[in-house]
Amino acid sequence: MSPKQPDLSNTQELLMSVIEFRQLYGLEISDSIEKATKGKRKIPVGSLYPILKRLEARGFIKSEWGESTEAREGARRRYYSLTGTGRSVLAETRAIRDAVNAYSQPVGGI
């Protein structure tokens, strides 16, 4: 699939938007989406990773291991960030959505 033809789902777009300017790990991504949408959208931890893996496999995001904490019983955190391809795909997806929104605006007060 060509990265020039973005077909991001809403959830994928949300995920990528959250990590656009920050490196976050899974739980932070889930929490950020919940906070940003004031609880209207939640991505449970159980559903999050398969989506992240798919995005990573498509080259839209990248990840690296971080630190471990006591609460995690020694397991390390894995931090995600956007790749260059991911950034342009996200921009293109937004542009398409904006274009469709602008096109479907009511004309002449009908």
Next chain:
Amino acid sequence: MATVVLLALSVIIVSVTTLALYRNHQTEERRKILQHLLRYNNLVIKDGEYQLSKLTRVQIEENIKQILYIKIENGEKSKVTRTGLKALTSFLKVRMLRLRNIFLSPDEREEWLGDLKEVQYRLRYIEKRSKWVIWLYTIDQHARFGWSKLDILVSNLVSKIIGG
């Protein structure tokens, strides 16, 4: 002749390396399972060997007897004791851990379970939620993760079939 010998040597080296890597991976898996079992007192170290603790063994046997009894004597009052139930839970937990480890790569396990533990920690110590809530949350997350994995597996299979 030299080519054949070289080829044979390469095959042997690759096989030995693969076997060594596999064994190393298995040792790591074993170490993690042992850590878990020790933490929940399902194992004891006796004469330098890991053994199922006597208490756990007795509890499991007792519990199985009681479950059988309940099955036979249908309609009788429940005879499952608290310890028996606890033993069965930890017994099933170990089986579930093994089952889960088949489906998860070590990286996935570290990342996903680490995050899950962090949430559990938050629920237990910061939000002071009940054990029941934490248990329900854990089951829910396992189900979601399992479902997502299954979904990926099926869509990969379908796309392979369609793609020929």
